[in-house]
Amino acid sequence: MNADAEFEIFLAVPPGLEDALRAEAAERGFTQAAAGPGGVTIRGGWPAVWRANLEIRGASHVLARIGDFRAHHLAQLDKRARRLPWADFLRRDVAFRVEATCRNSRIYHSGAAAQRIERAIAEELGAVPADDAEVCVKARIEDDLCTISIDTSGDPLHKRGHKEAVNKAPMRENLAALFLRQCGYDGQEPVLDPMCGSGTFVIEAAEIAAGLKPGRTRRFALEQLATFDEGAWRAMRDVPAARTSPAFRFHGSDRDAGAIAMARANAARAGVEALTDFRQHAISDLARPDGPPGLVIINPPYGGRLGDKKKLNPLYRALGQTLAGRFAGWRVGLITNDAGLARATGLPFDEPAAPVSHGGLRVTLYRTGALA
Ligand SMILES: C[S@@+](CC[C@H](N)C(=O)[O-])C[C@H]1O[C@@H](n2cnc3c(N)ncnc32)[C@H](O)[C@@H]1O
Numbered sequence: 001m002n003a004d005a006e007f008e009i010f011l012a013v014p015p016g017l018e019d020a021l022r023a024e025a026a027e028r029g030f031t032q033a034a035a036g037p038g039g040v041t042i043r044g045g046w047p048a049v050w051r052a053n054l055e056i057r058g059a060s061h062v063l064a065r066i067g068d069f070r071a072h073h074l075a076q077l078d079k080r081a082r083r084l085p086w087a088d089f090l091r092r093d094v095a096f097r098v099e100a101t102c103r104n105s106r107i108y109h110s111g112a113a114a115q116r117i118e119r120a121i122a123e124e125l126g127a128v129p130a131d132d133a134e135v136c137v138k139a140r141i142e143d144d145l146c147t148i149s150i151d152t153s154g155d156p157l158h159k160r161g162h163k164e165a166v167n168k169a170p171m172r173e174n175l176a177a178l179f180l181r182q183c184g185y186d187g188q189e190p191v192l193d194p195m196c197g198s199g200t201f202v203i204e205a206a207e208i209a210a211g212l213k214p215g216r217t218r219r220f221a222l223e224q225l226a227t228f229d230e231g232a233w234r235a236m237r238d239v240p241a242a243r244t245s246p247a248f249r250f251h252g253s254d255r256d257a258g259a260i261a262m263a264r265a266n267a268a269r270a271g272v273e274a275l276t277d278f279r280q281h282a283i284s285d286l287a288r289p290d291g292p293p294g295l296v297i298i299n300p301p302y303g304g305r306l307g308d309k310k311k312l313n314p315l316y317r318a319l320g321q322t323l324a325g326r327f328a329g330w331r332v333g334l335i336t337n338d339a340g341l342a343r344a345t346g347l348p349f350d351e352p353a354a355p356v357s358h359g360g361l362r363v364t365l366y367r368t369g370a371l372a
Contacts, residue, residue: 007066009049010149011059012039013174016356020178021058028055046227047236049152053222054215054237057177057204060156063138063149064089071146072106074116080146081120081139086127087226089150090137094224095130096121100139107141114139117148134221154221161218162269163198171200171299171335173214175358179365180205182353183295183333187211189248190294192330194286194319196252199263199278201297206250206272211241248291250275255282283319286326293329293370302361303338313344320345324371332368337361347371 013021018035025033030042030052039059042048052062067084071077090096098121100114107113117139118129136151158172171179180201185191191205207214216237222228250272252263260280267276300319303309316336323332324347334349336342342349342364349366356363 006043006045006048007064009042009044009052010039010063010065011042011052011056012061012063013059013178014038014357016354017058017175017178020181021056024056024058024178024181025052030056046222046229047232050220050222050233050236053153053157053220054213056157057208057214058174058181059153060158060172060174061151061153062157064152065147065149068145068147070144071141072144074107074112077107077113077141077146078116078120081117081148082124084148086121086125089226090121090125090127090135091224091226092126094135095128095133096135096137097129097131097133098137098139100141102141103143105141105144107144107146110141113141113146135224136221150221150225152220152222152225154219154224157215159218160214160270161216162271163200163203163266169299169302169359170198172358173200173204175356176200176204177208177214179333179335180208180295180297182365183297183331183367185295185297187244187246190250190289190291192251192289192294192296193298194253194283194296194322195298195300196254196263196278197256197259199252199259199266199276201299202250202252202263202276202278203267203270203272205295205297206267206275207270209244209246209250210272210275211244212271213237213241216241246275248294249277249289251289252276252278253281253283253286254278255280283315283322286322288326288330293327293331295331295333296323296327297333297335299335299363300341302336302363303341309338309341312341316341316344317346320347323347327371329370331370332366334366335363336366337363339364342366 022035069080098118100110158174187209353365
């Protein structure tokens, strides 16, 4: 492949968040961003792949599309897979693995399809397949068309690399970033999470305000590919962020002392300690911070996961009363898996956003305008 060649790059995201991710990609200057089921396609070369991994907060993986061909049976899949220029992308000295999915196709056995492609790569390139390889080739066979991509992220992108401690039901960072975006947050106002757990929303919001790149401290599978240019990558990664120092703070509280300790440690590792303020107390003791109004964002305990829905009704009601009574001028974003619990808050929510799959649950973001 010509070094300047452009190809399709797929930014994967849980269904329901595609439009929010498309808006983020467009804002970050990626061209031809188009939303489709389960993700957003953009176009670019390898530097765009690196930058997407480094800078996009909302994606869960960045896939580079390296080829496609028709395959009506396994022998044809094997033959055509062998023709791809594997040495342009993969390294002979780096282990790889293959994952396949089949839909509406004559080839229906995804395990057999993955095995054929794996053998084709191993024999043509001389690299060794391994189940735990960081480099993963993905084959999607749909309507007899096989599309081959490389997952250039490796570990999912919600793992920012500077968060070690998590509590029972952490929000994934990429979802947190997109929910913040869907609440209209752009880094220019304070954010408060009164059930902050390990601090995900507060830390994401502070990083956004400080102009930090989400991938600045982690490694990526792209570093193991033949297309990797370490010098160019470092130059891109190590450009100092146009760091701004917001005049307001990002607040988290939780009744659980362990959660607060985790949140503080996570904020310190992320380098946003000075922008954040975590306190241990229950929602009933929540006070409105001094300064301008902003966004309250919360994911309270979910029904059916951390507790029984009936028991949770009073908690949601108390939360709603506290916010309605003390947070005039602030907007609220609430993420829950139960419309009844959202209603129990009594808050004046607009039409909910599309539901999103998260940890085996379908969660929905409910938003208010500025509270009266
Ligand atoms: C679903 S978790 C939030 C997870 C968090 N967003 C994260 O990413 O780690 C709900 C949190 O609400 C806290 N919580 C439950 N009842 C509370 C109350 N009455 N006051 C304050 N916090 C409470 C729990 O301790 C728990 O950390």
